[in-house]
Amino acid sequence: MSSPSNPIIIPSDSDIEDTSSSSTVPVSPAIPSLAPSGNVSAETEPFEDDETAPTPQIPPSVVLEFSRIRNSFSLL
Incomplete structure (x- = not known):
């Protein structure tokens, strides 16, 4: 049998970087808060008197x- 052309290389412990001591993970969550802010967008404003919601057909x-x-x- 012939040896494979691309042998599997297993890194040793010294090749693996230790990231346990230096944390690069941000403390703040990745998902933005869903709490309402002070700015009210146009999507949440109520209909004006001359506006009506479209009637579904x-x-x-x-x-x-x-x-x-x-x-x-x-x-x-």
Whole structure:
């Protein structure tokens, strides 16, 4: 048998850097706080009097299917 062209090299203990004494991990969490700040974005402001939320349009086929489902439960 021939030896492999790329032998596996296992590093010794002296080759591995000891990072236990010097911590580079930041103390602050990586995820930003979800607490509300003093700035209120436009997304959270209530609708003005002249603004209305868009009314969702449900296709008639979906309404018909829901009524069939409701009727099937009422028969039970």
